[in-house]
Amino acid sequence: PNRRRVIKTDHRDTDLLKKTDPIMVFKSTMSSTKLFVLCLLCCQNTLFTVLRRYSQGVLKENYSKYEVLLVGEVIKIIYSAHKIRTDLPQGEKAGPKLRYLLRRSSKMTVLALIYGAMNILSFVALRNISAGMFTIFAQLKILTTATCSSVMLRRSYSMTKWRALIGLMMGVLLFSEPIWNTSDISVNPEGGNIALGTASVLIEVTLSGFASIYFEKVIKTDPEQLGIWERNYQLAFGSMPVYVLFMLYDGGGEVGYFGGWSVVAGILALLGAAGGMLVALSIKHGDSILKTLATTGAIIFSATLDHMLLGGPLTSIMCIAGVQVIISICNYTFDASPPEPPLKVETPTNLVRDEEMAALKVNGKS
Numbered sequence: 001p002n003r004r005r006v007i008k009t010d011h012r013d014t015d016l017l018k019k020t021d022p023i024m025v026f027k028s029t030m031s032s033t034k035l036f037v038l039c040l041l042c043c044q045n046t047l048f049t050v051l052r053r054y055s056q057g058v059l060k061e062n063y064s065k066y067e068v069l070l071v072g073e074v075i076k077i078i079y080s081a082h083k084i085r086t087d088l089p090q091g092e093k094a095g096p097k098l099r100y101l102l103r104r105s106s107k108m109t110v111l112a113l114i115y116g117a118m119n120i121l122s123f124v125a126l127r128n129i130s131a132g133m134f135t136i137f138a139q140l141k142i143l144t145t146a147t148c149s150s151v152m153l154r155r156s157y158s159m160t161k162w163r164a165l166i167g168l169m170m171g172v173l174l175f176s177e178p179i180w181n182t183s184d185i186s187v188n189p190e191g192g193n194i195a196l197g198t199a200s201v202l203i204e205v206t207l208s209g210f211a212s213i214y215f216e217k218v219i220k221t222d223p224e225q226l227g228i229w230e231r232n233y234q235l236a237f238g239s240m241p242v243y244v245l246f247m248l249y250d251g252g253g254e255v256g257y258f259g260g261w262s263v264v265a266g267i268l269a270l271l272g273a274a275g276g277m278l279v280a281l282s283i284k285h286g287d288s289i290l291k292t293l294a295t296t297g298a299i300i301f302s303a304t305l306d307h308m309l310l311g312g313p314l315t316s317i318m319c320i321a322g323v324q325v326i327i328s329i330c331n332y333t334f335d336a337s338p339p340e341p342p343l344k345v346e347t348p349t350n351l352v353r354d355e356e357m358a359a360l361k362v363n364g365k366s
Helices: 011-020 022-029 032-058 065-087 094-103 106-128 131-138 141-152 159-175 194-221 228-250 263-285 288-310 316-333 355-363
Strands: none
Touching (some): 065 228, 159 288
């Protein structure tokens, strides 16, 4: 009788193929939820940029940007509190939980202070160096984020991903060529201290990378493991005093406090609040680098829409740079390196648990 051959397949070879095939790696690292959140973040950034350009460049509206940011934080507080209340177990009141979150908000307050320091450093830098130099240095945020991720989260990136990030940075830099290659904004302010301005912007981009990874570390590894709406609630409350101080320093601008507001300004505040929550969601379901890729891609889309709708610049150099940005994003995303394992939750250093924490664990968290 004819004997049928039995071909044995080595499961190790199959696993190796799955780990090295770019499509399989993309599917394993890019879940539907993650992809949906990143696309929403990209759309939010695009719409926010174009609408702000329309508001201040076409309509010439003259409201305080700090007031828009403050109203955005208030919206985040209201919406996050609503989500926290709806996620509570039946019979549990929202008031004690919200007060508990405020008492436990020290880590998010640190992040809010970092954001405030970054605003101050940007102001100091622009007082001492040209907007063109500031734009060039600002692109280093891509690399500082990846470097902080390697140091703080112990992630290892392949040479392919590092090359993709460097190519992405150079592509964005070339794409913003109309900003830094214009004679009237390439001149340093009169009496400015170039050394002070350069140091300020370098510290600002370093803090930007640190803040992104710090936020991710708190969300994913903090022993409390608070939900994303709880962290947004804490961060919004910590950010409000910072923006109030900026408003007082600005003196209400040329039109006074809360002057010059319009429907477009209100929409911008809503989009700003949505952007803050989408950033947290993108870090929760993805990581800070993927969030950076989404916001970088939004630069290309917003400039294209700005050219089509508002007559903004779109030169041949910008088109070539846009292709470079897209290729770099694809090179990073489709890299065949095995995905990094998920971050582990840190073990609490103190053995004695707070009674409030124990009660929260019993009742369940959102």
